Amino acid sequence: MDFQAFDSAYVERLRAGDRDTEGHFIAYFGELIALKLRSRLASRQAIEDVKQETFARCLQLLRSKGGVRNAERLGPLVNSICNHVLSEHFRANSRTEAFDEQSANNFVANEPDALTQVIADDTRRMVRQVLEKLPERDRTILRAVFLEEREKDEVCREIGVTRDYIRVLLHRAKHSFREAYAARTAGRQTC
Amino acid sequence: MNHDRAIREQAVERYLLGELSEAARARFEEHFFDCPLCAADLKEGAVFVNALRLPPEPIRLPAPTSLSEPKIHLVAKHNPAPWLRPWLVPALAASLLVIAYQNVLVLPGLRHIAAVAQAPAVMNNVVLANIDARGADIPKLTAPAHGSFLISVDVPSKAEYASYICALYNASGERLWQMPITAQQTENTVSLRVPTDKATDGANELRVLGIPSTGGSPVEVGRYRFTLQSLQ
Numbered sequence: 001m002d003f004q005a006f007d008s009a010y011v012e013r014l015r016a017g018d019r020d021t022e023g024h025f026i027a028y029f030g031e032l033i034a035l036k037l038r039s040r041l042a043s044r045q046a047i048e049d050v051k052q053e054t055f056a057r058c059l060q061l062l063r064s065k066g067g068v069r070n071a072e073r074l075g076p077l078v079n080s081i082c083n084h085v086l087s088e089h090f091r092a093n094s095r096t097e098a099f100d101e102q103s104a105n106n107f108v109a110n111e112p113d114a115l116t117q118v119i120a121d122d123t124r125r126m127v128r129q130v131l132e133k134l135p136e137r138d139r140t141i142l143r144a145v146f147l148e149e150r151e152k153d154e155v156c157r158e159i160g161v162t163r164d165y166i167r168v169l170l171h172r173a174k175h176s177f178r179e180a181y182a183a184r185t186a187g188r189q190t191c
Numbered sequence: 192m193n194h195d196r197a198i199r200e201q202a203v204e205r206y207l208l209g210e211l212s213e214a215a216r217a218r219f220e221e222h223f224f225d226c227p228l229c230a231a232d233l234k235e236g237a238v239f240v241n242a243l244r245l246p247p248e249p250i251r252l253p254a255p256t257s258l259s260e261p262k263i264h265l266v267a268k269h270n271p272a273p274w275l276r277p278w279l280v281p282a283l284a285a286s287l288l289v290i291a292y293q294n295v296l297v298l299p300g301l302r303h304i305a306a307v308a309q310a311p312a313v314m315n316n317v318v319l320a321n322i323d324a325r326g327a328d329i330p331k332l333t334a335p336a337h338g339s340f341l342i343s344v345d346v347p348s349k350a351e352y353a354s355y356i357c358a359l360y361n362a363s364g365e366r367l368w369q370m371p372i373t374a375q376q377t378e379n380t381v382s383l384r385v386p387t388d389k390a391t392d393g394a395n396e397l398r399v400l401g402i403p404s405t406g407g408s409p410v411e412v413g414r415y416r417f418t419l420q421s422l423q
Contacts, residue, residue, distance in 0.1 A: 029224070076221055124242050168204075
């Protein structure tokens with residue numbers, strides 16, 4: 001986990017073009033921007049375009065004369081810039097929507113997103129281990145919701161649970177995954 | 192939104208499950224861009240959910256509990272029921288064959304595919320320069336059946352178009368896929384990596400449409416034909 005403090009020293013390093021800080025900035029917020037965009041944009045290319053444009057504007061603003069006044073609010077600033085870029089993207093592409101609505105497949109959208117692609121075998125194994133420890137009913141629910149992408153209400157009706165139960169189940173599974181991940185990381189560090 | 196409220200409302204879980212309204216989603220995004228705890232929780236959750244979304248690997252999937260566990264008990268602790276005995280050995284043998292098949296053929300194959308995907312490689316390339324080419328002018332290329340090839344196309348960019356769409360059609364005029372291209376990308380030769388199975392063996396046509404800056408429907412700016420031969 002990465003609990004980076006975005007303070008004035010961090011912003012100053014960004015302004016100075018420190019490569020490590022810039023790399024951290026892009027990695028940290030790149031994941032958040034990708035998470036934000038993937039429910040709003042269909043194609044990986046569009047997500048990448050908006051992300052890159054967001055970073056370009058952030059860095060331009062950071063390095064401009066006025067710079068960023070409140071370093072502690074760097075995160076919300078990135079989010080706000082991303083919102084602007086996204087709005088512009090929608091405006092620029094609104095005219096293509098009719099075309100997009102046709103029946104053809106957009107193969108870019110159907111492929112796993114960037115986040116999915118970086119899931120290592122190791123991570124996948126840990127998730128499987130977490131799943132295997134769950135009762136069969138809980139495994140069925142998670143698979144129905146995320147793998148089969150079935151309607152959550154339908155899954156709830158079928159299995160006899162509430163929407164709250166799915167949230168708690170996800171929370172618990174996520175927690176187990178975090179523990180497995182932490183144990184694996186600790187194991188590696190002691191090697 | 193503050194951190195306590197995000198925890199109380201299970202905002203991370205709701206976000207991952209797509210349960211938040213647009214306004215609530217925007218509020219939580221404003222928060223997690225500012226909160227390293229929620230950001231870390233969300234990132235981990237997303238990795239978990241993404242891994243859940245991947246189709247399970249056949250070899251590693253636990254068999255349905257109700258079927259597999261009793262069978263294991265039967266072999267380990269009890270004598271199988273008389274009616275089951277004729278089936279047990281062939282069933283176990285079949286299972287072993289499946290496992291052997293997956294270990295010997297499937298997994299090495301997948302590892303090979305993953306290694307190939309990450310290794311530098313020379314890609315088969317088709318350069319599309321002639322709009323509406325016919326006959327002998329239609330470029331041909333070969334590509335591995337389960338691999339990819341590269342299309343290099345010079346999009347005739349014009350100031351009146353804000354962006355472009357590239358779409359691939361098969362010989363029957365059926366669109367196979369499309370993707371957006373920015374005006375900036377058209378300043379140079381545009382390179383598209385295409386999985387071979389996303390194109391047709393034989394005649395293919397790449398159509399480029401311009402999106403007018405002033406609005407209106409996309410305008411076709413060029414059609415490029417090429418012939419693909421996929422190699423098994």
